Amino acid sequence: MPPHDVTRSHKARRNDPFSAKRFGPPGSSQADPDLLLPTVIISRRAAERLRAGHVWVYSSDVEGVIPGPGSKEEDLGGVVAVADSRRVPFGTALYSPSSQITLRLLTTEVLTDRSQWLELLRKRLGDAIERRREMLYAQHGRTDACRLVFSEADELPGLVIDKYAGIVILQLLARGMDHGDVRAAIVDVLRAALAPAIVVERPDPRIHELEGISVSDDPVLYADDPANPLTATIFQLNGLRFHYDASAGQKTGAFLDQRENYDAAARHAHGAALDICTYQGGFALHLAQSCTTVTGVDASRAALEVAEKNLELNREMLGEVPVDWIEANAFDLLHDWSAAGPAWDTIVLDPPAFAKSKRAAEGALRGYKEMNLRALKLLRPGGTLVTCSCSHHVSLADFTAVIAASAGDARRRVTLIERRGAAADHPAVLTIPETEYLKCLICRVD
Numbered sequence: 001m002p003p004h005d006v007t008r009s010h011k012a013r014r015n016d017p018f019s020a021k022r023f024g025p026p027g028s029s030q031a032d033p034d035l036l037l038p039t040v041i042i043s044r045r046a047a048e049r050l051r052a053g054h055v056w057v058y059s060s061d062v063e064g065v066i067p068g069p070g071s072k073e074e075d076l077g078g079v080v081a082v083a084d085s086r087r088v089p090f091g092t093a094l095y096s097p098s099s100q101i102t103l104r105l106l107t108t109e110v111l112t113d114r115s116q117w118l119e120l121l122r123k124r125l126g127d128a129i130e131r132r133r134e135m136l137y138a139q140h141g142r143t144d145a146c147r148l149v150f151s152e153a154d155e156l157p158g159l160v161i162d163k164y165a166g167i168v169i170l171q172l173l174a175r176g177m178d179h180g181d182v183r184a185a186i187v188d189v190l191r192a193a194l195a196p197a198i199v200v201e202r203p204d205p206r207i208h209e210l211e212g213i214s215v216s217d218d219p220v221l222y223a224d225d226p227a228n229p230l231t232a233t234i235f236q237l238n239g240l241r242f243h244y245d246a247s248a249g250q251k252t253g254a255f256l257d258q259r260e261n262y263d264a265a266a267r268h269a270h271g272a273a274l275d276i277c278t279y280q281g282g283f284a285l286h287l288a289q290s291c292t293t294v295t296g297v298d299a300s301r302a303a304l305e306v307a308e309k310n311l312e313l314n315r316e317m318l319g320e321v322p323v324d325w326i327e328a329n330a331f332d333l334l335h336d337w338s339a340a341g342p343a344w345d346t347i348v349l350d351p352p353a354f355a356k357s358k359r360a361a362e363g364a365l366r367g368y369k370e371m372n373l374r375a376l377k378l379l380r381p382g383g384t385l386v387t388c389s390c391s392h393h394v395s396l397a398d399f400t401a402v403i404a405a406s407a408g409d410a411r412r413r414v415t416l417i418e419r420r421g422a423a424a425d426h427p428a429v430l431t432i433p434e435t436e437y438l439k440c441l442i443c444r445v446d
Helices: 010-015 044-051 073-077 114-138 180-194 205-211 256-268 282-287 301-313 330-338 358-378 396-410
Strands: 039-042 056-058 062-066 079-084 089-095 101-107 145-150 159-164 167-172 198-201 220-223 232-237 240-245 272-276 293-298 323-327 344-349 379-389 414-420 439-445
Touching: 039 044, 039 089, 039 101, 044 056, 044 079, 044 089, 079 101, 101 114, 114 145, 114 180, 145 232, 145 256, 159 180, 167 180, 180 198, 180 220, 232 256, 240 282, 240 301, 256 282, 256 344, 256 379, 256 414, 256 439, 272 282, 272 330, 272 358, 282 293, 282 301, 282 344, 293 301, 301 323, 330 358, 344 358, 358 379, 358 396, 396 414, 396 439
Parallel strands: 039 079, 167 198, 272 293, 272 344, 293 323, 344 379
Antiparallel strands: 039 062, 056 101, 079 089, 089 101, 145 159, 159 167, 198 220, 232 240, 379 439, 414 439
């Protein structure tokens, strides 16, 4: 049957999740009598977005809400059915009424009650953990930290879970996940699959405010020793050891998405190395395995203090390679140093996200241009540039174009050696471009 033929057979319609029975006639305010969940009606534009494989519906595309039979007001912060303006169902989603991303599609199946969602949650969480077991086994003795759940990429939107040795960190990033039964189900699966020493919920203050997520007085969801819960540990990445504190640091405490890029940078690095925005020394310590000297720069004194502790942890492995730390603003330092001319053989640029929204993308590109231009002026011929962007609003094509423009302005020949992304435990879904956010270019500069 040709793709453009809209006269599909009854069997084809029955098997198509987007062609199920209606929830009622268009304009109806009544929910399906078999459905216990509220139903959110979405626009045609949002319906097309879901058909294309994305899972988000923005607040501007919500046309109305039909309460479920006997549903309470608090149910609207949880799981809902989704239908278009013709009342054709699209499936089941998490509902965040105060968020710009109001709906996050969980499944194209229409779940009839909350217990089915919790069962689906348990299964998907277990599957996500199993997919990562080989990564940890392959790195046995060298890596014991891993992202276990990457939100939409693991069909668990609004949920991020990271493992650092015996500590598991949980982040709820969508209002629909903010429920006691969800937390309990997650802890049950984690305990059965991994037997962690502790499970800690770590809030993201900005997201919590945008989503209206509650903040618990006690972030510890489980501890095998409640009297003395383990909140600090030492974890390993690629054979190097790092301090971890569940109550400190950015994101969930470290940048696991760069794990494979750390190794790649070390393979290509040589000579005198400069690590800009080093944070707690992730790139810097890896560079010290192949460089003669390493200098790490960051604006955070607290981060550099941890970086120094991490250096001491690895001194036996790294030998006496000089590693220094400088507390400074990256732009100011690069601007001042670039006037003196080439002085480095390897430079890593790993700044925080410059663009938090689409409107900020243009300014972000200017920031990347300035930073990379200064770095290119500081590199000796034959040098290595490792340059990164974690702004998902800046595309790989735009980021690459900025590096090319910087090369032209600096009058340097820049050859791309490797084009990289996030580590394998941060999978990218082709129909959800937001999951492919990290860009890492490794280049030779002549």
